[in-house]
Amino acid sequence: MLEIKNLGVRYGAASPALEGxxxxxxxxxxxxxxGANGSGKTSLFCALSGLxxxxxxxxxxxxxxxxxxxxxxxxLGIAQCPEGRQLFPDLSVEKNLxxxxxxxxxxxxxxxxxxxxxxxxxxxxxxxxxxPAGALSGGQQQMVAIGRALMARPKLLLLDEPSLGLxxxxxxxxxxxxxxxxxxxxMVLLAEQNAYAALSIAHRGYVxxxxxxxxxxxxxxxxxxxxxxxxxxxx
Amino acid sequence: xxxxxxxxxxxxVVGSLYALVALGLALxxxxxxxxxxxxxxxxxxxxxxxxxxxxxAHVGYWxxxxxxxxxxxxxxxVLERLxxxxxxxxxxxxxxxxxxxxxxxxxxxAQVWFGGDYxxxxxxxxxxxxxxGLVATQQQLIVIAAxxxxxVALFWFLKRTxxxxxxxxxxQNRAGAALVGIDPNRVSMMVFAISAGLAAAAAxxxxxxxxxxxxxxxxxxxxxxxxxxxGGMGSVPGAIIGAYILAFAESFGGTYISSNYxxxxxxxxxxxxxxxxPTGLFAKGT
Numbered sequence: 001m002l003e004i005k006n007l008g009v010r011y012g013a014a015s016p017a018l019e020g021x022x023x024x025x026x027x028x029x030x031x032x033x034x035g036a037n038g039s040g041k042t043s044l045f046c047a048l049s050g051l052x053x054x055x056x057x058x059x060x061x062x063x064x065x066x067x068x069x070x071x072x073x074x075x076l077g078i079a080q081c082p083e084g085r086q087l088f089p090d091l092s093v094e095k096n097l098x099x100x101x102x103x104x105x106x107x108x109x110x111x112x113x114x115x116x117x118x119x120x121x122x123x124x125x126x127x128x129x130x131x132p133a134g135a136l137s138g139g140q141q142q143m144v145a146i147g148r149a150l151m152a153r154p155k156l157l158l159l160d161e162p163s164l165g166l167x168x169x170x171x172x173x174x175x176x177x178x179x180x181x182x183x184x185x186x187m188v189l190l191a192e193q194n195a196y197a198a199l200s201i202a203h204r205g206y207v208x209x210x211x212x213x214x215x216x217x218x219x220x221x222x223x224x225x226x227x228x229x230x231x232x233x234x235x
Numbered sequence: 236x237x238x239x240x241x242x243x244x245x246x247x248v249v250g251s252l253y254a255l256v257a258l259g260l261a262l263x264x265x266x267x268x269x270x271x272x273x274x275x276x277x278x279x280x281x282x283x284x285x286x287x288x289x290x291x292a293h294v295g296y297w298x299x300x301x302x303x304x305x306x307x308x309x310x311x312x313v314l315e316r317l318x319x320x321x322x323x324x325x326x327x328x329x330x331x332x333x334x335x336x337x338x339x340x341x342x343x344x345a346q347v348w349f350g351g352d353y354x355x356x357x358x359x360x361x362x363x364x365x366x367x368g369l370v371a372t373q374q375q376l377i378v379i380a381a382x383x384x385x386x387v388a389l390f391w392f393l394k395r396t397x398x399x400x401x402x403x404x405x406x407q408n409r410a411g412a413a414l415v416g417i418d419p420n421r422v423s424m425m426v427f428a429i430s431a432g433l434a435a436a437a438a439x440x441x442x443x444x445x446x447x448x449x450x451x452x453x454x455x456x457x458x459x460x461x462x463x464x465x466g467g468m469g470s471v472p473g474a475i476i477g478a479y480i481l482a483f484a485e486s487f488g489g490t491y492i493s494s495n496y497x498x499x500x501x502x503x504x505x506x507x508x509x510x511x512x513p514t515g516l517f518a519k520g521t
Binding site: 049051069070071074075079080082085086087088089090091095098099100102103105148149151154 | 397400401403404406408410411412413414415416417418
């Protein structure tokens with residue numbers, strides 16, 4: 001279980017990127033984080049992964065992780081598929097995936113099982129294991145990026161706009177995969193601009209604006225919410 | 236024809252030396268974008284550690300080399316931690332100035348500690364070997380073979396082990412590496428250790444053919460930089476190929492054209508290649 005209380009992030013002297021954010025992901029849940037560009041979604045994810053300093057509390061399974069280093073956070077079971085994918089372009093897809101299991105590298109059998117699981121979830125990835133990751137199409141790279149995060153066998157998967165720049169059909173396939181990962185028991189925190197698609201697979205959602213949570217609720221309640229409709233769904 | 240093969244052999248010896256030095260430089264540049272101008276002086280320091288290992292501690296040639304590699308690997312780690320890591324997010328020119336500062340620091344240190352004299356590094360392998368009409372010292376053959384072994388070992392490490400892959404991962408995407416749980420700072424230290432260790436091995440190999448002195452790092456670092464520019468900044472195979480190209484240009488140019496113009500010919504070849512491939516032989520994407 002992830003519990004965030006009063007989280008703040010500030011870059012330099014500018015107005016804060018995040019302020020007073022409270023957010024929870026309960027066991028088994030898929031939670032979506034909605035918000036326009038610059039609303040603070042990526043800052044929240046970077047703070048969770050320990051890439052940028054933050055104030056407030058971030059507790060994961062009863063442990064305070066707000067000041068931990070990225071490697072320690074991954075080892076505790078929080079893996080991120082970041083915005084822009086951040087793959088290793090000249091390494092093969094297989095090496096990208098195996099590096100995803102870096103924190104669990106001593107468990108060889110677990111790594112092989114995770115690799116098999118990723119290949120089953122994304123059959124296209126299996127055909128490309130030997131290719132350099134940078135040579136793949138955007139959609140395939142997205143699969144590799146999600147797969148790489150899964151290789152860490154996380155308890156909580158952070159997905160930062162996995163559908164960005166993908167064709168509508170691929171968006172659907174990507175989010176189906178996310179739903180499947182969640183059904184298998186992994187907690188998911190999903191940042192999306194595509195609110196309709198995200199709410200269709202999430203249990204609950206939060207709406208961020210200017211670094212603050214302005215709305216939260218169950219997925220179905222948010223789908224009916226006038227503000228969400230107007231701001232994100234365009235209905 | 237006989238002369239040709241003799242020069243081929245000489246080129247291989249010098250190329251092996253250049254390759255080991257340039258490889259370390261390329262690894263550090265490729266992973267951290269640090270142009271380590273002090274690299275030649277780490278090489279010099281390695282030569283002295285091995286020299287004192289052999290002449291003072293009497294540990295024998297190979298243990299002395301191992302000692303030099305270990306000591307320099309530690310120096311490399313300290314250098315990363317104390318000098319380069321704090322400059323990680325500083326403008327590049329600060330890193331360059333720091334590297335030059337380390338160069339002068341090590342140069343002065345060596346002058347004070349070891350004196351400015353040239354010293355002869357004793358080698359147990361000074362016998363001359365004749366085969367097929369060619370003449371070589373045992374030491375020359377050892378340089379070629381040892382360099383080949385080290386390069387194969389490095390390639391195996393980078394391409395076939397997960398720890399080696401973390402170096403390439405950090406080189407290609409530092410943020411991505413941190414996100415999968417690799418500690419980029421630890422990888423940086425490891426790269427500096429390998430880089431300085433290779434320089435120490437190169438220095439021990441070649442010291443008994445040439446002489447050692449506190450300024451022996453200067454010529455080598457100039458050539459090593461020329462090589463990694465030729466090979467494509469930060470490319471490991473580029474550094475190796477570039478090293479042998481420069482060495483062969485020197486040895487053949489020196490023999491067939493004029494030994495007075497040996498370096499001019501070698502760097503002329505370099506300029507020529509860069510005219511046609513401005514980003515180097517194995518330029519990385521973008």
